[in-house]
Amino acid sequence: MELPVEHLDENRVTGLLPSRDPVRLIDENGTLTDDDARGGYQLPPAEMLGDAYRRMVMGRRFDTEATALTRQGRLAVYPSSRGQEACQVGGVLALQQQDWLFPTYRDTMSLVTRGVDAVEALGLLRGDWHCGYDPMRERIAPQCTPLATHAPHAAGLAYAARRRGDDTVALAFIGDGGTSEGDFHEALNFAAVFGAPVVFVIQNNRYAISVPLSRQTAAPSLAYKGIGYGIRSEQVDGNDVAAVLAVLTDAIDHARSGHGPMLVEAHTYRIEAHTNADDAGRYRDASETAVWIPRDPISRLERYLSGAGALSEEDIRRVQESAEAYAEDLRARMNVDPVVRPEEMFEHVLTEPTPQLRRQRETVSGLSADGG
């Protein structure tokens, strides 16, 4: 019996599939890769790479400082993105000003890279409020903790912006573990069906707290999750910022020019434990982490740029100096106790507080006045 199924268009299928291997432009030794590894992508201009280098150094210094501040009790918790600088910085540099970023708890580095004040960016993790910056001003959604639940927001916002006639693209970061959540799949499907200009970027750092990638998926790679939704997909060496920039710039162009969403898997590694409160020694061997140290995104780009004559010793020193100054300023400001008003807990729940909320606010106000 002949089934009433449309014949598969091979080109449509292969057009959606990611490159066979993750796209890589600069290898671990700082050497340009050959055509095979490039997957047709071009090396971004040296100027852009220089900027990415500077921001990755700043980003790592921010991350180290945040970890130190956590040890001193200044942050409630800190999930480090050390080792993921190429994704954090590459993702943000590929965006234009009108675009929206949808970050997770892991992506604080991307916030400061986009220009959010470092203290405001740490608001969630310091705990003086849930979101320390103004999302509308920064065009960055609040950092999302319930895994993957921000993915449908990115799809909805991108679709809505397009309907309004804006050429806004949304970029949503998600973890490898997050791809197992239903909302990730619902978001991909909605984005594809409505042609929403959104780019989903999986930072596959190989762990969801303690659970390794092999427990999240049996797919050849997470980038293959796009094809079932009709979404063009790509995979990239997530520690090669040149490749991340090239692939994401292309993905964002694809979305902006009306071709719908894209899914990009960036292969990287979580160098630190899940957070300061986690003990990675219970589930992974230090020898595994050691393999990833030479794949470091910063040293790789430093080697390439130095070899190409685009980065001098003096340049490196200057970048490090400004990173130190940045960290020092952050430390000084974080060492001042934030002023918190308990009344604020009641002030943003609804546009107009209910009579019951008003009474509860007064109770807390009275108690804190008594206590103080």
Place this chain on the structure above:
Amino acid sequence: MLAAISQNGAVMTLAVSMVQALNAALRDALRADDSVVVFGEDVGALGGVFRVTDGLTDEFGEDRCFDTPLAESGIVGFAAGMAMQGFRPVVEMQFDAFAYPAFEQIASHVAKMRNRTRGTVTMPMVIRIPYGGGIGGVEHHSDSSESHYAHIPGLKVATPATVDDAYSLLREAIDDPDPVVFMEPKGLYWAKAETELPARTAPFGHAATRRAGDDVTLVAYGPAVKVALEAAEAASEEGVEAEVIDLRTLAPYDDVTVAKSVSNTGRCVVISEATGFAGIAGELAARVQQECFYSLAAPVLRVTGFDIPYPPPMHEHHYLPSVDRVLDTINQLEWD
């Protein structure tokens, strides 16, 4: 639109069903404000399984009223993203129990967004949920899930019991700057009233006294209001005059109207279809005893669904608060 103009120019009132009133409210909201969009499962060509969105795609086009993939979390999450761009999404969940996949989006994002961003990101959206039983539905089609939503700070929860309220509360929900879970009592969908639309009734947070009485206060909402009114008529024949209060919105909750009535009657029965344990009815009872303690002649009692999963259709008449159960309960209120 639903009121016809007679030949001599006078407006005639017509019998309008709750479904028609809800449909008219959506239509008028779509007409009044370009940022209103309606979407969900089967809301387009079909007009919704209960026909609440009937004809909206025809009149306003695919951009304003459209079908989505079949995924409730996706629907609510997508709406949240659209709200961030200034749209006012009105999304339909097909049935009470099929809204559960969206619970995380509702609880973690829709309800909290305003608060976590200090009021800079708002969620002016409406989640419409047909709820409650009495329609002979098989399992997963008759849940009273209102307590789940009323328990979440940051949400408003409205539930009409009259045709006029269906129109007016839904219009208000759509205009509200905060997210509203709009619970539509399926059992009253086809109930008709002589009315003229657009109707405007009291705003959110104001309960309505549906029947005056000095002996006992019956507090109800949604589908239970009808039961309360019928019980009040029956009680009247036995010489007990019941005041019937329809809450209209569960959040915000109108302490004042309820307390005023119970302070006068000294007796109170709370009626709710939902499972009693840890539900709205318990909250109401607690508030009444707290605010009216010295006026009370008897403990505050509740008539609710039993603490069991909603039963199969052949059993549901035993589960639902009935006139008889309300009357029995009124009889227990220490009359001598």
